Amino acid sequence: MTGETGKLPHVQCPACGGKAFARTSGKHSLTYREAYYHCRNPDACGHQFVVEMVATRSVKPSRFPRPKVVLPLTTWRTAANDRAANDDGPPGEPVAGTMTDR
Template sequence: MASVDCPCCGQRAFARQIGKRTLLYREVYYHCRDVRDCGHEFVVGISALRTTRASRWPKPLETLPMTTWRGAANDRAANDDDPPSEPNADMLTS
């Protein structure tokens, strides 16, 4: 499970159990590691938000909106050995 900090004291929390589950949603019960001073227990909801790459076997009843991936400005393809192109004038901001 993903590492989560306690929203009350900021200490690390650990996953204790998993609650409700569907294909697109899951609840995870967390407990603060600072049991003596804080002792906070809370639930984190994990939800699938969108698709970045379509599945070869999609489930028609469980679909997510498709999003396009945008690379960083310095992200280039492995076979792109040319220097980066100069920005257009309309891309520059004042």
């Protein structure tokens, strides 16, 4: 179950806060993948954990859509919500009219 781990970003180790890097990854479906991370803390944390990556929504429709994959369409600001004052809490429900079905 190996993949192109060099292209996956490093993440923060949930145990010690050090940098963790992807060791292997596997594609389970068109919208779901797991990546296995290993902590590289110089103090020898050694924590190993799995990160799930899931395609949840589209911010721009594809010019070449796959019929088997239909993701809800949202605007970038609604999806990212980067400049909102409420970014510290969990995401709220989508605003009516921002998601469309295909």
